[in-house]
Amino acid sequence: MRIFYFSQPLNFMRLKWPAMVLSTLLILGSFVSFFTKGINWGLDFTGGTVIEVGFAQPADLPAVRQTLTAAGYGDAVVQLFGTSRDVLIRIPLRTDIDQSTLGDSIVSVLNSQQAEPVTVRRIEFVGPSVGQELKEDGGLAMLVALIGILLYVTMRFEWRLSVGAVMALFHDVTLTMGLFSVLQLEFDLTVLAAILALIGYSINDTIVVFDRIRESFRKLRDTSVDDTINDAITSTLNRTVVTSLTTVLVLVVLFYMGGALIHGFATALLFGIAIGTYSSVYVASSIAEILGISREDMLPPPPVEKEGENTDALL
Numbered sequence: 337m338r339i340f341y342f343s344q345p346l347n348f349m350r351l352k353w354p355a356m357v358l359s360t361l362l363i364l365g366s367f368v369s370f371f372t373k374g375i376n377w378g379l380d381f382t383g384g385t386v387i388e389v390g391f392a393q394p395a396d397l398p399a400v401r402q403t404l405t406a407a408g409y410g411d412a413v414v415q416l417f418g419t420s421r422d423v424l425i426r427i428p429l430r431t432d433i434d435q436s437t438l439g440d441s442i443v444s445v446l447n448s449q450q451a452e453p454v455t456v457r458r459i460e461f462v463g464p465s466v467g468q469e470l471k472e473d474g475g476l477a478m479l480v481a482l483i484g485i486l487l488y489v490t491m492r493f494e495w496r497l498s499v500g501a502v503m504a505l506f507h508d509v510t511l512t513m514g515l516f517s518v519l520q521l522e523f524d525l526t527v528l529a530a531i532l533a534l535i536g537y538s539i540n541d542t543i544v545v546f547d548r549i550r551e552s553f554r555k556l557r558d559t560s561v562d563d564t565i566n567d568a569i570t571s572t573l574n575r576t577v578v579t580s581l582t583t584v585l586v587l588v589v590l591f592y593m594g595g596a597l598i599h600g601f602a603t604a605l606l607f608g609i610a611i612g613t614y615s616s617v618y619v620a621s622s623i624a625e626i627l628g629i630s631r632e633d634m635l636p637p638p639p640v641e642k643e644g645e646n647t648d649a650l651l
C-alpha cells in the first residue's frame with residue numbers, strides 16, 4: 337500500500353541538527369520536570385486501596401465525590417469503570433485509618449446515601465512495600481529491555497547503529513514519562529506496560545529503517561552518506577506511515593471508549609508512537625551519522641582466501 341509517491345528522495349538529513357537540538361531541549365525539559373514536579377505515581381506504586389462497586393442506577397460521580405469528602409475521604413479518586421453504573425474508587429495510603437476496614441467503611445458511606453445498596457465487586461489493598469517493589473521491578477524491566485536491544489542491534493548491524501537505536505529508545509521513554517510528569521497524569525502499571533510496548537514498537541520501526549540503510553549503502557556506490565540515508569528513509573516512509581496510522585486508529589478508540597483504567601495506557605502509546613516515528617527518522621539515523629557511519633562499515637567482509645588456493649591455481 338503506497339500513500340506517497342516521490343520522484344526523488346526527501347532530504348531528511350537537512351534537518352538533523354535542528355532535530356537534535358529540539359530533542360535535547362525536550363529531554364532536558366523532561367528531567368527538569370522530573371526533579372521539580374516528579375512523577376504522579378499511581379496506587380500500584382505508592383500503595384493504597386482500590387474499591388470497585390456497582391450502582392443500581394447510573395452513578396452521579398460529583399455526588400459520590402461530595403459524599404466521600406463529607407465523610408473524610410477527600411483524597412479519594414472516583415472514576416467510572418466500564419459502564420455508567422460501575423465506579424472505581426482509589427484511596428491513597430493513609431496512616432490514620434485501618435486499611436483492613438477501609439473498604440467496608442467506604443461501602444457503608446455510599447450505602448447511607450443510596451436508595452438501593454451498592455454491589456461490592458472487589459476491594460484490593462496494595463501495601464507500600466509492594467508498591468516500592470513494583471517500582472523497582474518496572475525500572476529494572478525497562479533497563480533490561482534497553483540492554484537486550486543494544487546487544488541485539490550490535491550483533492545484527494554495527495555499533496554506531498546500535499548506539500543510535502538505544503539513544504532513540506532512551507529519547508522516546510524519557511519524553512513519554514516527561515509528558516506524564518508535566519501534565520501530572522497518573523503513572524500506574526498500565527502506563528508501564530505501555531512504555532514497554534513502546535520500546536518494542538519503536539525498535540521495530542528503527543530496525544526497518546536500519547535494514548534499508550544497509551541495503552542503500554551496498555546499492556548506491558556513488559552517493560554521500562546523507563543522500564544514502566535520505567534514500568533509505570524515503571523508501572520506508574510509506575510503511576512507517578501506514579503502520580503508525582493503523583495503530584493510532586486502534587489507540588484512539590481505546591482512548592475514548594476503553595474506560596478510565598486504560599486511559600493512561602492509550603495516552604502513553606499515542607504520544608509514544610508519534611515520538612517513536614520521529615526518533616526513528618531523525619534521532620537514530622542522525623546519531624549514527626554523527627558517530628561516523630560510512631559505506632565501508634556496511635559492506636560485507638571480503639572472502640577469506642584459503643591456504644594453498646593460489647598454488648593450486650598456478651599448477
